[in-house]
Amino acid sequence: MKKDVSTEQKIKDAARKVFMTKGFSGCTTREIAKSVGINVALLNYYFRSKGKLFELILEAALSDFVDSMVEVFKQDLPLESKTRMLIDKEFEFLRKHPELPLFIHAGLNQESDAELDQSNFLGRLHKTGIFEECEKAQEEGSMRKVNMINVTLLFMSNCHFPIMSKKLICGIYQIDNQEHEARLNEHQEIVKEMLINYLFPNTNKHA
Amino acid sequence: MKKDVSTEQKIKDAARKVFMTKGFSGCTTREIAKSVGINVALLNYYFRSKGKLFELILEAALSDFVDSMVEVFKQDLPLESKTRMLIDKEFEFLRKHPELPLFIHAGLNQESDAELDQSNFLGRLHKTGIFEECEKAQEEGSMRKVNMINVTLLFMSNCHFPIMSKKLICGIYQIDNQEHEARLNEHQEIVKEMLINYLFPNTNKHA
DNA sequence: ACTTATTTTAAACAAATGTTTAAAAATGAC
DNA sequence: GTCATTTTTAAACATTTGTTTAAAATAAGT
Known part of the structure; x- marks a missing residue:
């Protein structure tokens, strides 16, 4: 279960970077997922939706x-x-x-x-x-x-x-x-x- | 050919209002067209694309x-x-x-x-x-x-x-x-x- | 080792999106 | 009125997008 950095945190970090530069509607969930190196579905597994992640x-x-x-x-x-x-x-x-x-x-x-x-x-x-x-x-x-x-x-x-x-x-x-x-x-x-x-x-x- | 306000201008006005409040990727061409009361295709007839309209x-x-x-x-x-x-x-x-x-x-x-x-x-x-x-x-x-x-x-x-x-x-x-x-x-x-x-x-x- | 729970993936879905095509309607010229 | 040009529309196209489903891989418990 333990990683160097949890997947959840890695997603947050990537999302922060992408959202910051492109804005909410200026980027896609796939873009975020790709920059973490994971599947799109995992985004919605940890956070419920793109919007919820953005609010965070x-x-x-x-x-x-x-x-x-x-x-x-x-x-x-x-x-x-x-x-x-x-x-x-x-x-x-x-x-x-x-x-x-x-x-x-x-x-x-x-x-x-x-x-x-x-x-x-x-x-x-x-x-x-x-x-x-x-x-x-x-x-x-x-x-x-x-x-x-x-x-x-x-x-x-x-x-x-x-x-x-x-x-x-x-x-x-x-x-x-x-x-x-x-x-x-x-x-x-x-x-x-x-x-x-x-x-x-x-x-x-x-x- | 003459209208009170030309269609081209009406599109620009509507686009301005929509782009202003929602940003480029925060809105859709259909949304702009609808607010003018015209078809989507007419947008690309006057301006070549959403991007070109936005630049204007x-x-x-x-x-x-x-x-x-x-x-x-x-x-x-x-x-x-x-x-x-x-x-x-x-x-x-x-x-x-x-x-x-x-x-x-x-x-x-x-x-x-x-x-x-x-x-x-x-x-x-x-x-x-x-x-x-x-x-x-x-x-x-x-x-x-x-x-x-x-x-x-x-x-x-x-x-x-x-x-x-x-x-x-x-x-x-x-x-x-x-x-x-x-x-x-x-x-x-x-x-x-x-x-x-x-x-x-x-x-x-x-x- | 076996079972259960957690994490991750591939694939699919339905809706939305920018753009194009081809035809219809409106306009202007004569 | 007829023909040609301009303006407008409906429909279709190919992608993209957010989200879900179901199965596979991994980890944990005992």
């Missing part, structure tokens, strides 16, 4: 995202340092999984129901105490008074979009991967400074 | 985007006013076509070749003189010295992402459409202030 992968992807955020929020650091760290971690994480943001957004649109809070993402974030921490800082006046949803939007916009827009940017500006990487590295610093200046306006700027 | 729609969508940018850039206004106007126009445009950003990014990933600069987007932008205008402002010191690709990224990130992430945000924060709209309206102002402060740091803030 999507949920896991979302979870990965929240995990990387939680990890930073839990750190015992001043808010401003956490902000820098969050941005750095996000860029680092997304450089390793550049297809993830697009996959998640496209995936959520595919599933009309989108039972997104089964995994209780909001609860996991709350447990880190980050919301109270921001609230306190906002009352103290060290942090700008902005709704936390808007704060989230600011972070995600400026971290996720630069990664997911690679093809568009390279296409419009006619640049290659190397140049794009350079722009991305610079952007990471730009975003850090811009967001910190905006959210913590009273801090001395190092300029 | 995608190209047009990209063109719409650039058009709305060009329109603002051509205005005879100080850079800072143009910035405000660009952000307002982008939000306005995207509220009307919220599926567009995701459609474009997913579409570009689907087409491996992505002959994106057939429409010469860069050239159209150049012709507005916006690049020279920014370069001059940067030398004068009124605008922060940031590569124009990064400037583009800043604008797109902060305008496009908030729109395309609606389902994700509503799912995580468990908010309804109305609350999301309120966040979006506020975000529009946030983005304007943040970007202007960052790009034109020497201007007096109205605070």
Whole structure:
């Protein structure tokens, strides 16, 4: 019964890779099975259907995202340092999984129901105490008074979009991967400074 | 031969709507045909194939985007006013076509070749003189010295992402459409202030 | 070793899909 | 009205696709 890696896990890994790059309806069960080296029927033996398998992968992807955020929020650091760290971690994480943001957004649109809070993402974030921490800082006046949803939007916009827009940017500006990487590295610093200046306006700027 | 609207155009309109919401492989030619009220064969009579039709729609969508940018850039206004106007126009445009950003990014990933600069987007932008205008402002010191690709990224990130992430945000924060709209309206102002402060740091803030 | 349960496969199924063919309907020219 | 051209349709074609069935191979229990 024991293998190096269980068949079930091998299928999940392959499915993740294929779904990520091609989307749910952009690939076939046979394509996934082939990339694992197994029969199509085995897919439905372990998971009941293509759709069920996809839901699993999507949920896991979302979870990965929240995990990387939680990890930073839990750190015992001043808010401003956490902000820098969050941005750095996000860029680092997304450089390793550049297809993830697009996959998640496209995936959520595919599933009309989108039972997104089964995994209780909001609860996991709350447990880190980050919301109270921001609230306190906002009352103290060290942090700008902005709704936390808007704060989230600011972070995600400026971290996720630069990664997911690679093809568009390279296409419009006619640049290659190397140049794009350079722009991305610079952007990471730009975003850090811009967001910190905006959210913590009273801090001395190092300029 | 003359109709109120030509069949060809009706197909394009329907295809645009369907492709936008479901993606290339997320819909069928029959689905498009049905929504026009015509036979499947007529699709391939006017356009040669599903793929060719899709390319047309995608190209047009990209063109719409650039058009709305060009329109603002051509205005005879100080850079800072143009910035405000660009952000307002982008939000306005995207509220009307919220599926567009995701459609474009997913579409570009689907087409491996992505002959994106057939429409010469860069050239159209150049012709507005916006690049020279920014370069001059940067030398004068009124605008922060940031590569124009990064400037583009800043604008797109902060305008496009908030729109395309609606389902994700509503799912995580468990908010309804109305609350999301309120966040979006506020975000529009946030983005304007943040970007202007960052790009034109020497201007007096109205605070 | 024999039996039972689990894992894997080959083959088949029915439905869906992109595309084509050939004929009918509509339109325009004269 | 007749003929030729354009537009539209119904039907068919060959694949593809998600899923199932039934049997074979493997592992586990005793």
